[in-house]
Amino acid sequence: MGVTIKDIAKETGFSVATVSRVLSNKVGFFSQETAAIVNAAALKLGYKKNMAATELVTQKSSIIAVIINSTKTNFSDPIIEGIQQKANEADKRVIILYAGDHDFRSQQRALTTALERPLMGILLLSVDLFADNLQLLKTANVPFRFISISFQDPDLKYVASDDWQIGYLATKYLLKKGHRKIGLAGVDIESSAHTGKLRLAGYQRALIENNITPQKDWIQTGNYSYKAGLNAMKNYGQQKNVSAIITGSDLVGIGLLNQAAKMNISIPNDLSLITIDGTYLCRIVQPQLTSITQNFYSMGYLGAEYLISNQRQNAFTDIQISERGSVRKLTAADSEN
Amino acid sequence: MGVTIKDIAKETGFSVATVSRVLSNKVGFFSQETAAIVNAAALKLGYKKNMAATELVTQKSSIIAVIINSTKTNFSDPIIEGIQQKANEADKRVIILYAGDHDFRSQQRALTTALERPLMGILLLSVDLFADNLQLLKTANVPFRFISISFQDPDLKYVASDDWQIGYLATKYLLKKGHRKIGLAGVDIESSAHTGKLRLAGYQRALIENNITPQKDWIQTGNYSYKAGLNAMKNYGQQKNVSAIITGSDLVGIGLLNQAAKMNISIPNDLSLITIDGTYLCRIVQPQLTSITQNFYSMGYLGAEYLISNQRQNAFTDIQISERGSVRKLTAADSEN
DNA sequence: GCACTCTAAGCAAACGTTTACAATAGCTTT
DNA sequence: AAAGCTATTGTAAACGTTTGCTTAGAGTGC
Structure with a gap:
């Protein structure tokens, strides 16, 4: 369907490897002239990267999934803003998933939607997981952290108020x-x-x-x-x-x-x-x-920061x-x- | 890293093709006994589908991206609930992306995050796109629809109140x-x-x-x-x-x-x-x-429905x-x- | 002039799925 | 008994990237 790096390779005469390196900015692997040609071609053809392919081969992604329960938590906005801010600074992307109003199936759906793809990590906004869903999350081997609620379970890390x-x-x-x-x-x-x-x-x-x-x-x-x-x-x-x-x-x-x-x-x-x-x-x-x-904003910011830098300790805002x-x-x- | 269908194939003795058919429930292509064996193995090994691979090969996905501006639109919740409801009925997934508070870069980031992967379609919740971002969206060849705001431009379909x-x-x-x-x-x-x-x-x-x-x-x-x-x-x-x-x-x-x-x-x-x-x-x-x-709930529900069934006309709730x-x-x- | 390093670029494998096509066996039809 | 059908399974190509390894040429030092 869309334009791929192969098209750009054909257009410019370079190999796909070179095109890939330019487009994902692997500095030191290409000359400036090449970069200029490739970028121009990409722009001209309207190239859009296919993340599915990238994620498949790299086995990781820059996406932070935020799971949020759909009950009116009127403070979720500033938390999300904080997360977005930190994510932008670290060049990560944020997607948000609603986990329903304390409904097992909705939680599960949100969780699997998230886990079915490579993910940087998961942030859970005041969502109180059912035991089975928590188990699902724990075994998924993806870093995660709760925001705005705290737990006794030492496996569950959080950023919250004291x-x-x-x-x-x-x-x-x-x-x-x-x-x-x-x-x-x-x-x-x-x-x-x-x-x-x-x-x-x-x-x-x-x-x-x-x-x-x-x-x-x-x-x-x-x-x-x-x-x-x-x-x-x-x-x-x-x-x-x-x-x-x-x-x-x-x-x-x-x-x-x-x-x-x-x-x-x-x-x-x-x-x-x-x-x-x-x-x-x-x-x-x-x-x-x-x-x-x-300080909800700070909660979101710090939550994202700890997730990204893979810190283990809990934090209070x-x-x-x-x-x-x-x-x-x-x-x-x-x-x- | 994770368990793949190859592992299940090895475990059960079937080919990856058969395993794939069972796991994605392609009815008529496998016997019940086979399905039982494969499913048991998948459960035992803790298999989780890699959507990146699926999306790569099928070139489509069951994901609806909802783009929303982060200013306090206090009615976004019922809209999202409506979308979720319809999406569940149609076995689609929903992810939400914040497009900032009328900020060009944030809009662009949300849009590209969405467009960088196979997508069922995009729903925009009362987000007033900058011209360039609108252009980006239009040329992306992905179905999209606005919710809660209307336009004169006949290319921009919407579900809103009259x-x-x-x-x-x-x-x-x-x-x-x-x-x-x-x-x-x-x-x-x-x-x-x-x-x-x-x-x-x-x-x-x-x-x-x-x-x-x-x-x-x-x-x-x-x-x-x-x-x-x-x-x-x-x-x-x-x-x-x-x-x-x-x-x-x-x-x-x-x-x-x-x-x-x-x-x-x-x-x-x-x-x-x-x-x-x-x-x-x-x-x-x-x-x-x-x-x-x-009727915000209905707006979301109808918006998702029109997107999924690829309808062209505008609608009023x-x-x-x-x-x-x-x-x-x-x-x-x-x-x- | 030789060995070495450096830069820029290409080749090809790999990621985990889906699916068109092929193959087999058993059954039915004529 | 040949032909055709059905049910089930397998083979292998394909999706669009990334990246380890290789290569070619140019520059450097002795």
């Missing part, structure tokens, strides 16, 4: 603002990723360090979704057994915010809220949400507190109730 | 609600895609049919972004020369909403707002935004009005000012 710190910091922040009855909402402590468990542990530690015993009804678990936020707020109920809440994601925060409004609970006047993630969503709702902001409008400082007057 | 209808319907709706001074905000009427121009035309037509002369300051163009919404509202200003506004995207709508709040203009009491898109964002802000809702809380019906009392 989720213990996130829980700890968020809690300390609220304590400093005078809150003592602090909730945690919408984090998943069942998943095989231990993100949620770590956040919970950090949260509990901060409370205990301040001589506060965490109450069971302060914690409303969930799957980081908008709906989880709605439900959490319903469960906290009108009686406000907490004065401030940490939400597991921006969507949880917004869900909680809206449910509170429906219940005539005003944020931050009646209830304070700090959310984990800090994506643009925090800035488009009213009030804007104070957040523990994760930085987090920071972004003060917006959803946390109120409690005063002496508040302590009365 | 943008003229969108503008027309939104305006008619507001007219029915008693509004006569109607704004249009955040649509791009400069782009080579004529989405914005069509919406504008539909809007104008509806006004004229109702003997209303569109005023220049009713229209605030923009690039569909959150910021465009903020700016538009600033430009409309405190004096409220319009009583209702159509916004070009959900983000524009939210931007406008928030800027209005800052200006102490209450929606929908002081100003009505209907937005175009109707993604989940409409439901997570307060008040929830009334919208002309596009359905739109509908979703009434939420951002439009107020004007009463006789309102007409006084």
Whole structure:
């Protein structure tokens, strides 16, 4: 069909070997004049390299596959941007595959689509693999790394935020603002990723360090979704057994915010809220949400970097507190109730 | 490196041809007993097909490349889901490539990454190609189709909403609600895609049919972004020369909403707002935004279907009005000012 | 003038599949 | 019993690259 190096060889009178060397820029194997002739011919004929052939013979490729679950993870964009940036710098290519919404078959399809070709490596964006699919990945002999979630399994390398710190910091922040009855909402402590468990542990530690015993009804678990936020707020109920809440994601925060409004609970006047993630969503709702902001861009960049340079260790990216409008400082007057 | 069909041939005693036929399920060319033996061996050895080889010899592939621009198009998710769904039904694979934020080099990179391998076809999600890149695509001899934006160029096929209808319907709706001074905000009427121009035309037509002369300051163009919404509202200003506004995207709508709040203009009491898109964002802000809702899932599904079945014509997907809380019906009392 | 090095280029094998064509055996048809 | 068909399998070419090895010629040092 298309134009091949053979066509260029015929056109220019050189052998395919020489044409190949010019086109893949194997410096030192051709003269400048030859290069000029070959490149001109390639341009003239509209040559496009057939990667299938290249990958077949070289047995490797410059492609990084990014696997992402299709549930609305609104922070995937900056991660992907970070990956793209690093990939460009290292002259790698990026393709993205959707692995469905925690669906075994979709995961498997994405994984095999990726593994059925030579690959530089695989980056998994907050996708919690089923055991069989994880096995498939492990045996594939392709480097891979998780981004934004962490695991105990030493075989599973990751770049993520320090989720213990996130829980700890968020809690300390609220304590400093005078809150003592602090909730945690919408984090998943069942998943095989231990993100949620770590956040919970950090949260509990901060409370205990301040001589506060965490109450069971302060914690409303969930799957980081908008709906989880709605439900959490319903469960906290009108009686406000907490004065401030940490939400597991921006969507949880917004869900909680809206449910509170429906219940005539005003944020931050009646209830304070700090959310984990800090994506643009925090800035488009009213009030804007104070957040523990994760550095997603950096997560992607670093993930790609570690994958490319074949590093083995895990890495944490930085987090920071972004003060917006959803946390109120409690005063002496508040302590009365 | 990996296990090849040769290994399986050696293991089972069959020829590579037979193994290949079993593994690629060329029915009628092998017996059931043979298939059982071969499949067992493939499983045992952990065989994984090398797609590079397959694509090289067959000169085609089952891959659909989806090119998407990395700016926050919050509706890309349902489109991709639709594409995935159709692709699964037709046993095709989907890969996604980011084309940057209207950046020539990024576009080019995405395009060549895609074109450098056998491909079923290319789907472009609201990406406005630079002329040279469009040329690259046109000459590549690969079927392609745009999704969610439309063009005048008869070579560029698309699946999108009928943008003229969108503008027309939104305006008619507001007219029915008693509004006569109607704004249009955040649509791009400069782009080579004529989405914005069509919406504008539909809007104008509806006004004229109702003997209303569109005023220049009713229209605030923009690039569909959150910021465009903020700016538009600033430009409309405190004096409220319009009583209702159509916004070009959900983000524009939210931007406008928030800027209005800052200006102490209450929606929908002081100003009505209907937005175009109707993604989940409409439901997570307060008040929830009334919208002309596009069927993005269907857009993706149909786009993939047309690409796969090699259809030539353009297609429109359905739109509908979703009434939420951002439009107020004007009463006789309102007409006084 | 000889041995050596260097540069530029060609030859041919290799990568892992698919598939047209050929071959075989067993069966049916006439 | 010859011819033809069917079911199953094998042989070998082909896809478009890359690259180790080889070659040719020119330059260099003694």
